[in-house]
Amino acid sequence: MQPFTEKAISIIKGIPPGMVMTYGQVAAYAGSPRGGRQVARLLHSMSGKYDLPWHRVVNAQGQIMIQDPEARFAQQTFLQQEGVEVSVNGKIDLSRFNFHPESE
DNA sequence: CGATTGACGCAGA
């Protein structure tokens, strides 16, 4: 079985500390270049079921798109603890922290 | 098996 979820999970778990990836990137590496929403729904639903470092996943804008204030706060806190500089607005420098796997 | 969901992404106004 190689559902989109399993790949997404594997990829997310492969993100090193202090780095982040966008939903779109995770989805793309999982096999669905347009499946960002699937990753979103995945984390939304399975965040507490899987052992995922979901806090290392942000949107394409480098921002925390989470609506839950607690989860949102938790994510920026985790990122800061790992060395990621999160702005007060929850903005992250993708130019510096966007994890780029060795595709080549 | 059918409909809903959904932490996105991007184009257009």
Next chain:
DNA sequence: ATCTGCGCCAATC
């Protein structure tokens, strides 16, 4: 710069 709308697409209910 901000807001609105539409398309994706697989997991979940």
